[in-house]
Amino acid sequence: MxxxxxxxxxxxxxxxxxxxxxxxxxFTNPFYSALALIGNLASLAVLYLLLxxxxxxxxxxxxxxxxxxxxxxxxxxxxGGHADAPWAGGPSWQxxxxxxxxxxxxxxxxxxxGLKAGGRLSHEAKIDSNFGSPQQIGRLFLTxxxxxxxxxxxxLLVAAVGAVILGAHSRRSGTTAGVIHExxxxxxx
Amino acid sequence: MLGPDIAWYLxxxxxxxxxGTLGVLLRRSPLIVLLSLEIMxxxxxxxxxxxxxxxxxxxARSSRWR
Numbered sequence: 129m130x131x132x133x134x135x136x137x138x139x140x141x142x143x144x145x146x147x148x149x150x151x152x153x154x155f156t157n158p159f160y161s162a163l164a165l166i167g168n169l170a171s172l173a174v175l176y177l178l179l180x181x182x183x184x185x186x187x188x189x190x191x192x193x194x195x196x197x198x199x200x201x202x203x204x205x206x207x208g209g210h211a212d213a214p215w216a217g218g219p220s221w222q223x224x225x226x227x228x229x230x231x232x233x234x235x236x237x238x239x240x241x242g243l244k245a246g247g248r249l250s251h252e253a254k255i256d257s258n259f260g261s262p263q264q265i266g267r268l269f270l271t272x273x274x275x276x277x278x279x280x281x282x283x284l285l286v287a288a289v290g291a292v293i294l295g296a297h298s299r300r301s302g303t304t305a306g307v308i309h310e311x312x313x314x315x316x317x
Numbered sequence: 318m319l320g321p322d323i324a325w326y327l328x329x330x331x332x333x334x335x336x337g338t339l340g341v342l343l344r345r346s347p348l349i350v351l352l353s354l355e356i357m358x359x360x361x362x363x364x365x366x367x368x369x370x371x372x373x374x375x376x377a378r379s380s381r382w383r
Contacts, residue, residue, distance in 0.1 A: 138321050142329045149333055149356050153340030158348045165352050172359055179326065179370045184362075192355075204348065226342035234335035241327050 134178065141174040162200045169193045183265045326367035333360030 144167065151164035169192045176185035269277045333356055340353025 135321060138325070142325075145329060146332055146336070149336040152352050152356060153336060153344060153349070158346060158352075161349055161352055165355060168356065168359065172363060175326065175329070175363060176366060179366050181366050181370070184366060200348075200352070223343060226339060229342060230335045230339035233338050234331055237331040237334065238328065241324065241331070 137174065138178055141171045141178070145171040145175065159201065159204045162197060162204060165200075166193050166197050169197065183262045186262070323367050323371045327364055330360040330363040330367070333357070333363065336360075 148164045148167040148171065152161045152168060155161045155164060169188055173185040173188045173193075176182075176188060337353045337355075337357030337360060340356065341350055344350055344353065
């Protein structure tokens, strides 16, 4: 009974994941693409929960779907994303090559998994219930992987400072962001 | 373990990765190329988590046999 329920949840999550992934690359409006990516991230979080990786699922929903995607949506709404028609003008050789390359990657990955790992990818044992739990991951962050954790925080700080410096530079030199800023200031006064 | 095998998760992650590759190669708008890159990252992430789960299960099994 429980197995059937887990399978049903998995099938729904996997299909909505794949469908929203295809929707992201086939919408012409970037705003709808970003909305579809939020659905993709949410269904991936369900898959992570089925793999009993609760911390990653919560981080996926909070950080990606919460923060990063909202930032994407703000950028599209602010700059007015330019809609381009990907499927217009018939199939050119570039589009044909792109589909061929993506299909080749898919077939390659599937064949490698099937050939090299064929019968050995089945698991029969149960694992302890705190695998991937927030407590365990937090303890690992502050004991075994403390150096990597701190280095990551420094890298994020450098990225934030660099973004601020780049933004200030482009605002001074009158690029798109500067023009928008000037227009905003003029509208306010 | 309840539910599907690791191979099913790997198939989903391969499909996600191929979808992202198609988006990166096909679309012109830089924003949508970034979104497609996010899809590729998510596919790789799903494979990593599935393998981590698989490895933890094998470790649990071998420690029980010892």
